Amino acid sequence: MIRFEKVTKYYKNNVGLENVSVHINKGDFVFLVGPSGAGKSTFIKLILKEIEADSGSILVNDKEVTSLSNRQIPILRRSIGIVFQDFRLLPKKTVFENVAFAMEIIHKSPRTIRRQVPQILSLVGIANKASKYPDELSAGEQQRVAIARAIVNNPTVLIADEPTGNLDPDTAWEIMKLLEQINLRGTTIVMVTHAKDIVDRMNKRVIVIDKGKIIRDNVGAYGIDVFETPSCQPEGGVFSQDVK
Amino acid sequence: MLNSIFYSIKQAFLQVSRNRAMSLASIFSISAMLLILGLFFIVVVNINMATEAAKQDYETVQVYLLDEVTFEEAQVMIDSFERIEGVSDTKYLDKETALQQWKAKWGESGYLLDSLGNNPLPNSILITVSQLEAADQVVKEAGKAQGIEDVKYYKETVEKLLKITNFIQIGALIIMVFLIIVAVVVVSNTIKLTVFARSREITMMKYVGATNWFIRGPFLVEGMLIGIFSALISVAIIALTYSKISELIGQDVFIILSTPMVPVSFMTINLISIFLAVGISIGACGSIISMRRFLDT
Numbered sequence: 001m002i003r004f005e006k007v008t009k010y011y012k013n014n015v016g017l018e019n020v021s022v023h024i025n026k027g028d029f030v031f032l033v034g035p036s037g038a039g040k041s042t043f044i045k046l047i048l049k050e051i052e053a054d055s056g057s058i059l060v061n062d063k064e065v066t067s068l069s070n071r072q073i074p075i076l077r078r079s080i081g082i083v084f085q086d087f088r089l090l091p092k093k094t095v096f097e098n099v100a101f102a103m104e105i106i107h108k109s110p111r112t113i114r115r116q117v118p119q120i121l122s123l124v125g126i127a128n129k130a131s132k133y134p135d136e137l138s139a140g141e142q143q144r145v146a147i148a149r150a151i152v153n154n155p156t157v158l159i160a161d162e163p164t165g166n167l168d169p170d171t172a173w174e175i176m177k178l179l180e181q182i183n184l185r186g187t188t189i190v191m192v193t194h195a196k197d198i199v200d201r202m203n204k205r206v207i208v209i210d211k212g213k214i215i216r217d218n219v220g221a222y223g224i225d226v227f228e229t230p231s232c233q234p235e236g237g238v239f240s241q242d243v244k
Numbered sequence: 245m246l247n248s249i250f251y252s253i254k255q256a257f258l259q260v261s262r263n264r265a266m267s268l269a270s271i272f273s274i275s276a277m278l279l280i281l282g283l284f285f286i287v288v289v290n291i292n293m294a295t296e297a298a299k300q301d302y303e304t305v306q307v308y309l310l311d312e313v314t315f316e317e318a319q320v321m322i323d324s325f326e327r328i329e330g331v332s333d334t335k336y337l338d339k340e341t342a343l344q345q346w347k348a349k350w351g352e353s354g355y356l357l358d359s360l361g362n363n364p365l366p367n368s369i370l371i372t373v374s375q376l377e378a379a380d381q382v383v384k385e386a387g388k389a390q391g392i393e394d395v396k397y398y399k400e401t402v403e404k405l406l407k408i409t410n411f412i413q414i415g416a417l418i419i420m421v422f423l424i425i426v427a428v429v430v431v432s433n434t435i436k437l438t439v440f441a442r443s444r445e446i447t448m449m450k451y452v453g454a455t456n457w458f459i460r461g462p463f464l465v466e467g468m469l470i471g472i473f474s475a476l477i478s479v480a481i482i483a484l485t486y487s488k489i490s491e492l493i494g495q496d497v498f499i500i501l502s503t504p505m506v507p508v509s510f511m512t513i514n515l516i517s518i519f520l521a522v523g524i525s526i527g528a529c530g531s532i533i534s535m536r537r538f539l540d541t
Contacts, residue, residue, distance in 0.1 A: 048451070071455075078453035090445055101445075105454035107247050153452070 001026045001188065002047060002157065007056030009042050015212035016042035020056075022207060022214055024190065026156065029183045031199050032192045033222060034209035040192050043209065044159055047190075048080060049073050061156055078106055081150030081187075085162035087142045089134040095121065095145050096130040102149045116152060124148045124178060140171035144178065151182055158182060160191040164198060176202060196222040252461030259438050259466045267466075270434040271473045274526065277427045278478035278519055284416040285515065286486060289506050295409045298402070303373060305382045305397040308366040313391040318369060321389055325371050328385060330378025335370045339363050366393055424526060431467050431530025439463060439538055446538065456539045463531045471527030475519035483512040 002024040009016035017039045024030050032040050045051045046058055049065050058065040061079055068076055089098050096117055103113045121127045124144040126137075134142055143163060150158055160179060164172035176198055183189045193199060199206060199222040208216040260267045307325075309318060315336070322334045342365045347354035373379045379397045386395045439446070449459050487508040 074450075074453040074455045076453070077451060082451050088444065088448055090448065101448075102452045104247075104251060105449050105452055105458055107458075109247065149452075 001028075001059070001061065002190070003057075003059040004043075004046075005057040005059075007046065007058055008054050009046065009051065010054055015039070016051075017046070017053075017209075018212040020209075020212070020214055022217065024188060026188055027183070027186050029180070029189045029202070029204045030191070031202070031204055031206045031222075032190060032209065033194065033199065033206060038209045039212045040209055042212075044161065044190070044192065047157075047159065048082075049076060078153060079156050081153070081155035081158040083143070083146050083150045083158065083160040083163045085165035087134070087139075087146045087166075089142055089145055089149075091134055094131050094133055095126065095137070098134070098145055099149045099152050102152050106153060117148075120148045120152045123151075138171075139167050140174060143167065143171075143175055147175070147178060147182070151187065155187065157188045157190065160189065160193075162192055162194070164193065164195055169197070172198060173201075248458055248461060252465045255462030256465035256469055259442075259462060260469055263434075263438050263441070266434050266437050267470060270430050270470055271477065273430050274427050274470065274474035274523065275477040275481075277423045277430075278474055278523065279481060281420055281423055281522070282478060282482040282515060282519070284420060285518070286482070286506070286511065288413055288416050289511070289514075291409055291412055293506055295405055298405055303379075303402070305371045305373065305379050305386075305395065307369040307371065307382075307386050307395050308393040309368060310391045310393050311366065313367070317391060318367065321386075321391075322369055324389070325369065325382060325385060328378060328381050330373050331371055331382060332374040333370075333372040335372075337368050337370055339365045339367050342368065424522065427526045428530045428533065431470055431527050432534040434470065435463050435467055435531040435534040438466065439534060443538075459539065460532070460535050463535055464528055467527030467529075467531030468524045469527070470530075471523030471525070472520060475516070475523035479512065479515050479519050482515060483508065486511055 002022075004020050004022045007020045008018055010018075014037070020039075020043070032043060034040050042051070046053055047060055047065070049068055053066050056066070060076060063076065065076060090101065093101060099117045099120060100113045103116065108116075118127060118130065121130055124147050126141055126144050126148070129137060129141060129145075134145065137145065143166075147158075147163075158179070163179070164175055167175060172195065179189055179191065180202070203220065205219045206216065206222065207214055307321075309321075315338075318336055322336060325331055325334050340363065343357065343363050346365075347357050350357065371382050373382065383395050383397060386392055446459055490508060
């Protein structure tokens with residue numbers, strides 16, 4: 001679960017988040033929507049402790065994130081899976097190696113890796129592509145690899161940053177079904193998106209952020225009335241900039 | 245733990261081979277740096293050895309006796325010298341033994357001394373002093389005694405020698421430190437290239453929750469590998485060159501300075517351990533410096 005309590009984050013010249021309180025339960029499926037620069041990426045970065053909040057409290061899995069030391073950040077991130085708009089697969093590694101990589105770096109034994117990677121690949125529906133390289137796959141398949149990598153270590157939270165931004169509508173919908181399936185296994189999902197049709201069709205909880213504030217938080221449609229000119233252009237995702 | 249060490253070593257070898265041109269370039273520049281370092285090392289060690297030998301020679305005051313002084317009279321003199329504070333040892337050296345010692349010292353060229361008809365060397369008393377200051381006192385005492393031909397001691401020479409060696413040692417140390425800093429910068433730049441080439445991977449590692457040390461591991465080992473290769477190359481070159489040089493001029497150096505060159509085997513063993521330590525530390529420091537900014541968050 002994720003709990004923001006009066007969280008404020010200012011940047012030099014603009015507002016990131018202002019006095020935001022929100023509670024996302026374990027097992028929730030939440031859409032995070034809002035125009036570019038509204039504070040969505042700030043929200044995500046605060047969960048991952050990529051940036052520090054100016055004030056307020058952030059709980060992830062009952063742990064206070066704001067007081068974590070640098071040493072504890074990796075432990076926090078192991079409980080959070082991330083999927084990006086541009087997949088971020090390592091081009092010189094096979095599908096299997098891309099997923100195995102996530103396990104290697106948290107010191108899983110080669111035996112466990114050999115056992116679990118095929119399981120997770122068949123869960124996301126690409127069991128037969130294990131020995132392919134990313135550039136031999138379609139965009140949808142690449143995103144499935146990325147999702148496999150994100151969930152292979154059984155995170156409690158999966159953050160999806162515009163996961164359908166680079167996909168055609170049919171493929172996007174398949175990915176959404178996969179995310180829903182993962183959600184049903186008990187993983188909390190926070191998905192940043194601009195795709196109105198997907199949000200409408202999924203009929204899940206929607207949190208709308210604008211100018212650093214939550215202006216709507218309920219189950220239902222995207223809510224076109226919220227924005228005068230809804231930006232449906234994919235903007236590259238909140239992680240278009242690599243972490244330093 | 246063991247898994248991550250193996251992982252680091254495997255990755256490091258991969259990185260070095262993928263980044264072959266750059267790795268070779270830094271191996272060569274660090275080898276060159278270590279070669280210069282080795283040159284200084286050899287010079288300093290040899291100078292030290294020569295000074296030590298010279299100091300031992302010069303710490304003795306040599307009192308040359310006239311030929312008419314008998315052994316018994318000499319014994320009386322020795323007793324009086326031994327009473328002086330700071331004198332640690334006295335020894336009577338008759339002219340025959342002195343000649344034998346010269347011959348031994350000259351080694352193969354010793355036969356030259358055979359052509360001397362009479363032994364020109366005097367009987368002497370060798371007085372070893374524990375402090376150079378005591379030598380003054382000995383000289384003063386000896387001046388009062390009868391039957392003394394000459395008194396030789398080299399306080400000023402020893403002091404000058406010590407000053408020069410100190411100067412050379414400090415100079416060499418400064419240059420060595422400077423060279424080491426340059427080498428660290430070279431390694432850190434090489435590693436930075438691999439870090440940039442793998443920035444995507446590193447970003448991903450951080451998102452999945454790799455610890456900083458886990459990310460750093462392969463780069464650390466990469467730096468160390470570069471250090472080890474450079475150390476081995478430069479020790480090999482130095483050992484070869486040094487053995488050739490000591491083969492060529494070793495004998496002459498011995499005769500000029502009356503002290504042998506430091507033996508090749510001793511030099512090589514010491515250089516290997518020193519250079520491996522220096523090379524590995526340079527590599528490790530270089531890679532930690534190049535990663536520092538990258539792992540801030």
